[in-house]
Amino acid sequence: MSVYKVDLHTHSIGSPDGGLKRRHYKYFIDNHLLDFIAVTDHNRIDVAQQLQAELGKHIIVGEEITTTDGEIIGLYLKERIAPGLTPLATARAIKEQGGIVYIPHPFETVRSGVSEQTLQEIADYVDIIEGWNGRAVFQNRTRQALRWAEKLNLPVASSSDAHGRAGWGYSYSVIDSEPTHASLVALLSNAAYSKRKVGIGIVYPKLNRLIRKLRRAA
Numbered sequence: 001m002s003v004y005k006v007d008l009h010t011h012s013i014g015s016p017d018g019g020l021k022r023r024h025y026k027y028f029i030d031n032h033l034l035d036f037i038a039v040t041d042h043n044r045i046d047v048a049q050q051l052q053a054e055l056g057k058h059i060i061v062g063e064e065i066t067t068t069d070g071e072i073i074g075l076y077l078k079e080r081i082a083p084g085l086t087p088l089a090t091a092r093a094i095k096e097q098g099g100i101v102y103i104p105h106p107f108e109t110v111r112s113g114v115s116e117q118t119l120q121e122i123a124d125y126v127d128i129i130e131g132w133n134g135r136a137v138f139q140n141r142t143r144q145a146l147r148w149a150e151k152l153n154l155p156v157a158s159s160s161d162a163h164g165r166a167g168w169g170y171s172y173s174v175i176d177s178e179p180t181h182a183s184l185v186a187l188l189s190n191a192a193y194s195k196r197k198v199g200i201g202i203v204y205p206k207l208n209r210l211i212r213k214l215r216r217a218a
Helices: 022-030 046-058 087-096 116-121 142-152 184-188 199-217
Strands: 004-010 036-042 059-067 070-075 100-103 128-133 156-159 171-175 192-195
Touching: 004 059, 004 070, 004 128, 004 156, 022 036, 022 046, 036 046, 036 070, 046 059, 059 087, 070 087, 087 100, 087 116, 116 142, 128 142, 128 184, 128 192, 142 156, 156 192, 171 184
Parallel strands: 004 036, 036 059, 100 128, 128 156
Antiparallel strands: 004 171, 059 070, 070 100, 156 171, 171 192
């Protein structure tokens, strides 16, 4: 039986703190290190759309959207969703264009996770909760996330939250069919998971921001 490795949370050079480039995505796909990858840049989808146009169905267009209380990821998006809306308005906007509502690093305060109260308020719109995050080192809310997923009867995912090449490919979900917009949620209900941390890759966001700052100053 075929299996597919899926990472639903990555940041390309389209994110202010992201560093994954086209060649990185192509290498991982071509070598089956990952089979389907969501590009979830902060508050934009244009780079994800371009990567999908070039690399095909293996790229899922997503966006990590800044709300008034934490971040929410929309998957299988067709249009960018503006930041600064309430979590409820953001979740509704994702659904209005047929997207999937994915909750990244819930309950974390150091990385803008949604609060318990917010998750409860938008529960009817949520499709997937990130149970394991590859960069959850200094504040790990995995147990809390898994409890809430069970409480709300929602599937969970393991994703890297990768911002660069080092340590990427350690955290992902393993499913038994190629995911589509219609099948992803159900497939994750019977998934297996790789839960390793990204290691040194945790420094990428600050490093990428510093590099960009130095380039602007040069």
